[in-house]
Amino acid sequence: MPQLAIDATCLPQYDKLDKPTRERLLAATRKFRELSLDALLAHPDLRIRSLPKGQDPRIRTFRISDSWTGVMLAPESGETFLLVHLLPRDTAEDWATDQRHDVNPVMGTLERRDATALGQAAERAPAHAAGPAARAAPVPTGSPGAPARAPGPARTAPAAPSGAGATAPAAAPPAAPAAPPLFDHVSDHDLQRLGIDPEIRDFCRTLTTARELHDWAPALPQDQFEVLRALADGHSVQRVRDEVVVPRRPVVGAVAADDYDTAIRHTRERVIVVNDNQEIEDVLAGEFNAWRVFLHPKQRDLAYRPRFNGPAKVSGGPGTGKTVVALHRVKYLAEHLPLGGRVLLTSFTNALVESLKRNLALLIPPELVEDVDVVTTDKLALDVVKEVHPDIRLRTDTRGVFANYARQHRLPWPVDFLFSEYRHVITARGITTLEGYLDPDARAGRTTPLNADQRRRVWHAVSSVRAMMRTSRKLPAEDLHAEAARILSERAELPYTNVVVDEAQDLHPAQWRTLRAAVPPGPNDLFIAGDNRQRIYDNTVSFKQLGIEIVGRSYPLRVNYRTTEQILTWADGILRGQPVLELGDSAAIEPGGSTRCVLSGPPPELYGAPDEPTELDALAERVRGWLAEGIEPADICVTARTNKLRDSVAAHLRARALPAAIFNPREHSVTDTAHAVRVTTMHGVKGLEFRAIAVFAATADALPQTDHLTDPALDENQRRAELDAQRSLLYVACTRARERLYVSWHGAPSPFLPL
Numbered sequence: 078m079p080q081l082a083i084d085a086t087c088l089p090q091y092d093k094l095d096k097p098t099r100e101r102l103l104a105a106t107r108k109f110r111e112l113s114l115d116a117l118l119a120h121p122d123l124r125i126r127s128l129p130k131g132q133d134p135r136i137r138t139f140r141i142s143d144s145w146t147g148v149m150l151a152p153e154s155g156e157t158f159l160l161v162h163l164l165p166r167d168t169a170e171d172w173a174t175d176q177r178h179d180v181n182p183v184m185g186t187l188e189r190r191d192a193t194a195l196g197q198a199a200e201r202a203p204a205h206a207a208g209p210a211a212r213a214a215p216v217p218t219g220s221p222g223a224p225a226r227a228p229g230p231a232r233t234a235p236a237a238p239s240g241a242g243a244t245a246p247a248a249a250p251p252a253a254p255a256a257p258p259l260f261d262h263v264s265d266h267d268l269q270r271l272g273i274d275p276e277i278r279d280f281c282r283t284l285t286t287a288r289e290l291h292d293w294a295p296a297l298p299q300d301q302f303e304v305l306r307a308l309a310d311g312h313s314v315q316r317v318r319d320e321v322v323v324p325r326r327p328v329v330g331a332v333a334a335d336d337y338d339t340a341i342r343h344t345r346e347r348v349i350v351v352n353d354n355q356e357i358e359d360v361l362a363g364e365f366n367a368w369r370v371f372l373h374p375k376q377r378d379l380a381y382r383p384r385f386n387g388p389a390k391v392s393g394g395p396g397t398g399k400t401v402v403a404l405h406r407v408k409y410l411a412e413h414l415p416l417g418g419r420v421l422l423t424s425f426t427n428a429l430v431e432s433l434k435r436n437l438a439l440l441i442p443p444e445l446v447e448d449v450d451v452v453t454t455d456k457l458a459l460d461v462v463k464e465v466h467p468d469i470r471l472r473t474d475t476r477g478v479f480a481n482y483a484r485q486h487r488l489p490w491p492v493d494f495l496f497s498e499y500r501h502v503i504t505a506r507g508i509t510t511l512e513g514y515l516d517p518d519a520r521a522g523r524t525t526p527l528n529a530d531q532r533r534r535v536w537h538a539v540s541s542v543r544a545m546m547r548t549s550r551k552l553p554a555e556d557l558h559a560e561a562a563r564i565l566s567e568r569a570e571l572p573y574t575n576v577v578v579d580e581a582q583d584l585h586p587a588q589w590r591t592l593r594a595a596v597p598p599g600p601n602d603l604f605i606a607g608d609n610r611q612r613i614y615d616n617t618v619s620f621k622q623l624g625i626e627i628v629g630r631s632y633p634l635r636v637n638y639r640t641t642e643q644i645l646t647w648a649d650g651i652l653r654g655q656p657v658l659e660l661g662d663s664a665a666i667e668p669g670g671s672t673r674c675v676l677s678g679p680p681p682e683l684y685g686a687p688d689e690p691t692e693l694d695a696l697a698e699r700v701r702g703w704l705a706e707g708i709e710p711a712d713i714c715v716t717a718r719t720n721k722l723r724d725s726v727a728a729h730l731r732a733r734a735l736p737a738a739i740f741n742p743r744e745h746s747v748t749d750t751a752h753a754v755r756v757t758t759m760h761g762v763k764g765l766e767f768r769a770i771a772v773f774a775a776t777a778d779a780l781p782q783t784d785h786l787t788d789p790a791l792d793e794n795q796r797r798a799e800l801d802a803q804r805s806l807l808y809v810a811c812t813r814a815r816e817r818l819y820v821s822w823h824g825a826p827s828p829f830l831p832l
């Protein structure tokens with residue numbers, strides 16, 4: 078029975094079809110699964126045709142309706158049809174005639190190229206074959222900057238990448254003598270090792286700028302374009318091999334040049350093989366979640382790698398798919414659990430855990446879900462401690478209790494100092510004795526020196542507060558974790574086979590100790606996903622000191638799937654000039670700009686209002702405008718720094734007859750009606766995404782909030798960490814936007830804004 082596969086690049090075209098045409102397409106695609114090959118080819122309605130002058134003898138067109146045509150790759154070997162494109166009838170044949178599919182000789186993926194355009198380019202520049210010495214660069218005409226591989230009715234011949242009816246390409250202008258060939262530094266041998274075939278090798282020798290390469294993207298084989306793009310970005314041959322080529326290579330053996338069937342199944346980044354009629358409908362209608370199926374080869378390699386020899390870390394900017402990789406890793410681990418094994422998937426807040434639970438249920442069947450605990454790290458610690466001390470509870474008012482104690486005992490420091498020593502020195506560094514606290518290195522990095530007497534005084538005070546908390550059977554998270562780690566370290570059998578941590582940047586060292594203690598050290602023990610740019614709590618962590626040895630197993634992701642380039646570039650400005658360190662490490666993080674965005678759109682809108690009522694009015698108009706554009710209310714989120722501001726924004730929008738509801742991230746629910754614009758705090762949007770985000774009141778006195786900042790005279794480093802966390806909070810809020818970002822303030826703007 079024939080199989081159907083769908084090239085994901087044709088999916089946006091589905092949105093352009095009217096309802097009857099969609100139904101006809103669905104009926105047609107079902108036939109590809111249901112009829113025998115002979116019956117299909119002879120089917121009177123489908124009118125499957127080969128193209129007399131086609132570059133690719135396997136390409137066929139079929140009739141969807143009087144105005145729409147489907148293009149597909151028909152099997153020669155094997156039985157898999159690949160739906161390649163949906164086009165208006167009058168342009169389909171031209172487009173299909175120009176295209177050719179090949180199996181990449183190194184990566185084994187199925188790639189498509191505009192063979193006509195590349196052939197014409199070769200004729201214009203016969204010197205290509207001469208290798209690096211060739212200088213005649215063909216320059217495609219037509220609008221530059223057409224999105225790479227953008228599906229659409231336009232012919233993608235580079236002679237006119239985005240205009241139908243292109244004629245012969247313009248004659249190549251003489252190349253400027255100053256511009257050296259773009260790939261002069263890469264030998265033919267290296268290009269070949271990277272999967273560049275002879276035609277593309279000769280072609281790329283003619284290019285002199287990255288811009289030219291990008292303009293040609295729609296005509297180039299997709300994976301070879303990725304290789305060339307990475308080389309043009311300045312990456313070494315070895316790095317391109319490791320990051321682009323190796324993850325795409327088939328795990329077992331090579332794919333033969335004529336084995337299209339295997340190549341189609343192997344091209345998992347672009348192609349989905351559909352298994353039943355419902356799946357066809359879901360895929361075409363966009364009802365399925367792309368992340369469940371399409372992983373970037375780098376993501377797939379990390380998620381499905383059989384063995385990491387110890388803890389592994391996946392980092393990367395916002396929207397690079399770290400959570401997606403973590404979820405797929407859980408899938409892999411759950412599928413390969415030994416008898417009686419369990420996987421822990423954990424994160425910092427209840428809201429994040431709820432969202433992980435929901436998404437995991439979409440990815441793995443219920444029988445596997447049963448082998449996975451999805452809980453916050455605090456809940457894990459509480460459960461471990463409760464097994465021994467059933468009456469213990471988690472305390473959430475720790476800061477206040479320490480402050481009261483400091484006041485009552487008239488300690489000679491600001492009231493928050495005691496808590497800060499407890500949280501950022503004693504429990505963060507795992508100090509358990511007065512002697513340890515008196516060690517000269519115990520407080521390294523703290524800017525307020527404490528002599529031995531002062532340390533004794535602090536230690537005594539902290540011990541008294543802790544004793545009171547123990548008596549009340551209500552422990553703060555830091556002490557709860559210390560107890561959990563101790564209990565686990567004495568157990569012969571640990572609760573987990575593997576631990577996967579998402580949004581790892583916000584965990585306190587005491588929480589890491591629990592996680593470390595919950596899984597036996599060894600292969601695949603800890604899989605950690607996080608991004609220090611998004612650290613919104615002032616915890617600093619050194620994995621090495623915590624016994625989590627990552628060296629050599631740290632992997633950055635560099636493709637952003639969520640946010641448009643315009644929004645991310647602007648948001649990166651919030652962190653510009655701020656040294657951000659790698660998660661759990663002391664190395665500086667890659668600067669903003671090393672991430673590539675898949676999406677493009679309008680720049681963020683910024684508005685500085687004279688006063689708050691004017692800012693509220695403008696916000697209401699902005700939201701109204703988005704709704705008028707057709708953005709669903711639930712795809713819009715307004716975020717503000719505090720609960721009070723959030724409530725006032727929601728009330729104001731409602732007073733303006735706009736549907737607005739307070740969003741509760743913990744329950745992932747909204748007040749009143751689901752059909753409403755979400756209004757929440759900046760902390761509340763962490764881990765989420767929306768088509769449109771409005772950041773309200775990014776004013777100097779709200780961002781940063783100074784109420785709880787450490788006095789710089791007391792500890793400059795601590796204060797800087799607290800400010801960085803608030804800066805990151807703004808960064809996180811802005812990078813939740815997929816397509817639209819609006820940021821407003823009144824009076825003086827926040828100093829964090831890149832204005």
Ligand SMILES: Nc1ncnc2c1ncn2[C@@H]1O[C@H](COP(=O)(O)OP(=O)(O)OP(=O)(O)O)[C@@H](O)[C@H]1O
Pocket residue numbers: 367368371372373376393394395396397398399400401402608611637638639764765766812
């Ligand atoms: N390979 C992929 N193909 C298509 N979409 C993807 C892919 N990987 C991730 N996405 C989508 O990109 C968005 C961001 O992914 P995800 O939340 O995993 O990123 P993240 O790195 O964890 O983000 P953040 O750190 O900002 O919370 C999601 O909508 C996800 O579905």
